[in-house]
Amino acid sequence: MNAPLRRAGVVVLVLFGLLFANLNWVQAYKADDYRNSDYNPRVQISEYQHQRGTIEASGGVLLAQSAATGDNLKYLRSYPQGAQYAHLVGFKGVNLGSSGIEKLENAYLQGNADSQVTDRWLAMLTGKEPSGGNVLLTLSPTAQKVAYDALANSSVHKGAVVALDPTTGAILAATSAPSFDPNPMASHDTQAAVDAYDKLNKDSNQPLLNRAFSETYPPGSTFKVIDSAAALSAGMKPSDVLQGGPAYTPPQTTHTIPNEQGVVCPDQITLQQALTVSCNTAFSRLAVEKIGADKLKQTAQAFGFEKAPLIDQDSRNVMGVVASHTGSMLDQNGQVDQPTVALSAIGQSNVRMTPLQGALIAATVANGGSQMRPYLINKELTSDRTPTYVARPQQQSRPIDQSVASDLQTMMVSVVENGTGRKAQISGLQVGGKTGTAENGTGNPEHGWFIGFAMKNGKPVAAVAVFLQQAGLSGSGEAAGIAGKVMAAIARERGLM
Amino acid sequence: MVLVGGYAAASEAALVGRVSLGFLGPLITLTAIFFAAHLLIRWLAPHADPVLLPAVAVVNGFGVMFLHRLDVADLKEHGTVKIPLFSGQGGRQLMWTLLAVICAVAVLAVVRDHRSLSRYAYTLGLAGIALMMIPAILPARFSSINGAKLWIRFGSFFAIQPGEFAKILLLVYFSYYLVRKREVLSLASKRILGIDFPRGRDLGPVLAVWLLSLMVLIFEKDLGTSLMYFGMFVVTLYVATERVSWLIIGLLLFLGGAFLAYFLGGTVGGPFANFYERADIWLHPFADPTNKGYQLVQSLLGLGTGGLFGSGPGAGRPDKVPLVQSDFIFAGMGEEIGLFGLTALLAVYLFIAMRGLRAAIGVRDSFGKLFAGGLSFTLGLQVFVIVGGVSKLIPLTGQTTPFMSAGGSSLVANWVLIALLVRISDAARRPADGSGAGRSGGPAAGGGPVKLQDLPTEMLRAGSASGHVGDKS
Numbered sequence: 027m028n029a030p031l032r033r034a035g036v037v038v039l040v041l042f043g044l045l046f047a048n049l050n051w052v053q054a055y056k057a058d059d060y061r062n063s064d065y066n067p068r069v070q071i072s073e074y075q076h077q078r079g080t081i082e083a084s085g086g087v088l089l090a091q092s093a094a095t096g097d098n099l100k101y102l103r104s105y106p107q108g109a110q111y112a113h114l115v116g117f118k119g120v121n122l123g124s125s126g127i128e129k130l131e132n133a134y135l136q137g138n139a140d141s142q143v144t145d146r147w148l149a150m151l152t153g154k155e156p157s158g159g160n161v162l163l164t165l166s167p168t169a170q171k172v173a174y175d176a177l178a179n180s181s182v183h184k185g186a187v188v189a190l191d192p193t194t195g196a197i198l199a200a201t202s203a204p205s206f207d208p209n210p211m212a213s214h215d216t217q218a219a220v221d222a223y224d225k226l227n228k229d230s231n232q233p234l235l236n237r238a239f240s241e242t243y244p245p246g247s248t249f250k251v252i253d254s255a256a257a258l259s260a261g262m263k264p265s266d267v268l269q270g271g272p273a274y275t276p277p278q279t280t281h282t283i284p285n286e287q288g289v290v291c292p293d294q295i296t297l298q299q300a301l302t303v304s305c306n307t308a309f310s311r312l313a314v315e316k317i318g319a320d321k322l323k324q325t326a327q328a329f330g331f332e333k334a335p336l337i338d339q340d341s342r343n344v345m346g347v348v349a350s351h352t353g354s355m356l357d358q359n360g361q362v363d364q365p366t367v368a369l370s371a372i373g374q375s376n377v378r379m380t381p382l383q384g385a386l387i388a389a390t391v392a393n394g395g396s397q398m399r400p401y402l403i404n405k406e407l408t409s410d411r412t413p414t415y416v417a418r419p420q421q422q423s424r425p426i427d428q429s430v431a432s433d434l435q436t437m438m439v440s441v442v443e444n445g446t447g448r449k450a451q452i453s454g455l456q457v458g459g460k461t462g463t464a465e466n467g468t469g470n471p472e473h474g475w476f477i478g479f480a481m482k483n484g485k486p487v488a489a490v491a492v493f494l495q496q497a498g499l500s501g502s503g504e505a506a507g508i509a510g511k512v513m514a515a516i517a518r519e520r521g522l523m
Numbered sequence: 524m525v526l527v528g529g530y531a532a533a534s535e536a537a538l539v540g541r542v543s544l545g546f547l548g549p550l551i552t553l554t555a556i557f558f559a560a561h562l563l564i565r566w567l568a569p570h571a572d573p574v575l576l577p578a579v580a581v582v583n584g585f586g587v588m589f590l591h592r593l594d595v596a597d598l599k600e601h602g603t604v605k606i607p608l609f610s611g612q613g614g615r616q617l618m619w620t621l622l623a624v625i626c627a628v629a630v631l632a633v634v635r636d637h638r639s640l641s642r643y644a645y646t647l648g649l650a651g652i653a654l655m656m657i658p659a660i661l662p663a664r665f666s667s668i669n670g671a672k673l674w675i676r677f678g679s680f681f682a683i684q685p686g687e688f689a690k691i692l693l694l695v696y697f698s699y700y701l702v703r704k705r706e707v708l709s710l711a712s713k714r715i716l717g718i719d720f721p722r723g724r725d726l727g728p729v730l731a732v733w734l735l736s737l738m739v740l741i742f743e744k745d746l747g748t749s750l751m752y753f754g755m756f757v758v759t760l761y762v763a764t765e766r767v768s769w770l771i772i773g774l775l776l777f778l779g780g781a782f783l784a785y786f787l788g789g790t791v792g793g794p795f796a797n798f799y800e801r802a803d804i805w806l807h808p809f810a811d812p813t814n815k816g817y818q819l820v821q822s823l824l825g826l827g828t829g830g831l832f833g834s835g836p837g838a839g840r841p842d843k844v845p846l847v848q849s850d851f852i853f854a855g856m857g858e859e860i861g862l863f864g865l866t867a868l869l870a871v872y873l874f875i876a877m878r879g880l881r882a883a884i885g886v887r888d889s890f891g892k893l894f895a896g897g898l899s900f901t902l903g904l905q906v907f908v909i910v911g912g913v914s915k916l917i918p919l920t921g922q923t924t925p926f927m928s929a930g931g932s933s934l935v936a937n938w939v940l941i942a943l944l945v946r947i948s949d950a951a952r953r954p955a956d957g958s959g960a961g962r963s964g965g966p967a968a969g970g971g972p973v974k975l976q977d978l979p980t981e982m983l984r985a986g987s988a989s990g991h992v993g994d995k996s
Contacts, residue, residue, distance in 0.1 A: 031762055031883050034761070034900050041903060042906075045869060045910050049910075052914050053862040054830070054831055057829075057830040057831070060824045061828045066827075068840050071840060
């Protein structure tokens with residue numbers, strides 16, 4: 027009977043072998059899945075066990091903080107600035123997931139990033155309660171407030187403002203209206219949090235949508251800056267004479283492109299004057315007859331079209347930035363469709379742009395043709411405020427050379443001083459820009475745009491894009507006014523006026 | 524004990540932030556219990572396998588300390604950490620350990636020769652069947668806890684699981700019956716496809732046990748227990764007859780029965796519905812993670828969170844796993860001691876089962892061989908069934924983890940099991956020249972031994988040609 031007993035022993039061995047194998051599967055291979063499962067209450071408990079770091083705007087203005095509570099989840103996340111920074115800072119929900127900087131910098135805020143390894147060791151050795159790191163954003167609180175208030179008080183209450191530092195690419199303000207209060211989403215009452223989120227999600231005004239980064243709109247006449255850049259790069263001068271007139275009929279069609287109401291555009295008009303008064307006919311004809319579809323698309327791409335800018339070099343694109351597009355400008359046979367080129371030149375047809383892209387164009391012109399990589403995270407500070415990361419500005423492209431940029435600056439300054447963008451003027455600063463009034467489907471009021479920059483003594487101060495959704499024909503003027511206020515706030519903050 | 528003490532201190536440190544002397548109470552008590560048990564075993568069974576007791580003591584100690592750690596965590600929520608010695612789950616378990624060890628020693632003292640058990644085989648077997656059937660017959664009010672009718676409940680807080688004892692009693696009967704019938708069962712056979720199949724009428728007892736285990740499955744709603752009984756029987760049958768065909772028949776019958784129950788549960792429902800549901804949860808635990816699959820999902824998440832090294836004693840959240848003190852104790856520990864800790868713990872179980880089988884191989888009489896083999900295999904199988912269940916290897920069943928889960932019946936029954944293994948290992952390792960008759964000096968067994976020894980040894984000689992005497996492997 028010993029042989030079968032040994033075999034029974036082998037059976038027991040095999041059974042235990044199966045157990046070992048299966049435990050390896052569960053505890054090693056699937057461990058990460060299980061550890062981070064939505065159904066695992068330990069995830070939340072451990073996340074709320076230690077104090078999460080703060081998110082701050084420049085100057086230390088608190089945008090997100092965690093305060094101790096008495097309940098099971100030890101710390102409650104709150105957003106003192108409420109709706110003002112909602113789209114950027116995002117929120118960190120108990121079981122809603124997270125968004126914005128809260129998501130992008132989750133590991134660092136939690137104290138789990140690779141760069142905080144020494145911090146964790148120190149905390150362990152000294153017996154100190156570990157806590158998360160702090161994230162310092164590039165945002166200027168005054169500019170953000172001015173932009174947010176201006177949008178909230180605008181005629182349509184819908185739109186976006188993006189302000190950049192042209193020399194570094196730092197995002198100084200970015201706001202989208204309507205906005206939302208992120209505080210209810212961080213509630214420890216998970217049902218209330220879900221209800222609050224659902225309510226926002228169903229709101230027909232789409233408050234959760236970040237219009238500054240995540241939506242494209244027809245840019246209208248602001249796209250003439252791209253036309254001008256293409257023309258100047260091809261060797262034209264601002265003083266070169268274009269053929270304007272009240273109407274232009276592109277080849278292969280009978281549809282005519284008119285000028286906007288009130289635009290005075292003589293038959294013979296210089297490039298600079300055409301931009302100043304925003305003459306559609308001159309730019310459409312210029313694009314069709316001189317620039318051509320390829321060159322137009324290339325120039326737009328050089329400025330950043332067709333590729334979503336990587337904010338903070340975040341390849342996951344947590345901030346949800348989308349790419350701007352020019353459209354192919356081809357007909358069904360793959361040939362260049364001239365009527366489309368004519369319309370694209372004035373920012374219609376299939377051309378679509380994000381407000382962020384608009385600000386990047388203005389910033390590039392102001393910065394002498396060098397486009398800086400946009401970024402939002404200025405510094406990462408450990409819990410004792412030792413920096414472990416400091417942003418280094420980087421040039422991401424150079425779409426135009428210095429002389430073209432300086433010609434464009436002159437032309438855009440002319441727009442604000444003598445043309446359609448007068449409302450953006452700031453005393454003591456040189457302001458340049460371009461307005462846009464974009465049709466978006468028959469019957470809808472036009473979008474109002476302004477992209478522009480402010481300079482002091484030949485040095486760029488700020489670049490701004492303002493977008494007012496379906497604000498009608500007066501929208502571009504209103505947008506120029508808002509841009510002026512935001513840039514003035516930035517200049518004032520820097521003691522430049 | 525040092526290991527167990529270290530574990531207890533570490534978990535208390537992690538939980539409370541400081542080490543109090545509170546953990547020393549249970550620890551000293553445990554040490555005293557096991558030391559006393561060791562001395563008594565040395566006295567009652569001087570040749571017994573010396574590693575069985577320490578191995579069991581480690582597992583038992585970890586079980587008590589884990590339950591104690593749950594108490595500490597529980598009390599911490601309410602602000603205090605002072606636990607009197609025998610209170611709380613850990614204290615109760617400690618009390619049960621004491622009782623179980625006393626029972627084990629008593630069994631060792633009473634059963635001076637394991638062969639004496641075979642004299643009462645029919646009585647014990649009948650008692651086993653009765654114990655097994657009681658919960659099935661009792662109204663659910665007295666026998667059902669968490670859907671499985673495995674219990675006899677006395678009042679609201681005290682319940683025993685008669686099945687735990689029944690398995691030992693039944694095994695006595697199986698071994699006795701098979702030793703007597705093994706020749707018939709092994710010799711008379713038809714050869715089909717190179718495998719010896721038994722005659723139809725010899726299938727009777729196997730079918731009877733199969734039906735019994737199916738009845739357990741259906742009326743007591745417990746797959747684990749039925750798998751245990753059946754596995755136990757099939758293996759003893761195989762060991763007795765050395766016929767692979769029994770294994771094949773047994774496996775087919777069980778799989779067929781289980782599949783039939785699953786199929787019927789899906790279509791007819793009724794008594795099979797519980798089984799169907801369990802199998803369904805096993806196949807798709809995440810389909811309903813907050814309700815039906817909750818236990819298994821939380822168990823898996825706990826194990827997964829532990830990962831390779833575990834979160835450390837006291838640093839996990841085993842309270843998030845339901846029934847962590849009984850059925851899911853393995854998952855609860857897995858979170859804190861990780862894959863490596865669990866592997867070590869499983870290795871100890873494996874070690875116990877293997878030493879038991881070693882004793883079976885070493886012992887000279889057929890009854891002892893069968894009995895010890897059956898006991899060891901059952902122990903291993905039970906660990907497999909419950910650990911496989913909580914780690915989603917097989918459908919989850921309501922088995923206790925031997926020596927660890929909170930619960931007196933299981934602890935006492937398994938300690939008795941170990942006592943019997945110790946007794947048999949004592950017989951196995953006793954020098955061959957020291958005659959058995961000299962050992963059985965008890966007045967009760969005074970007249971018996973001679974007669975007793977006749978039966979198995981005669982069977983031994985007749986049964987197999989290969990000599991066992993002096994087999995040291």
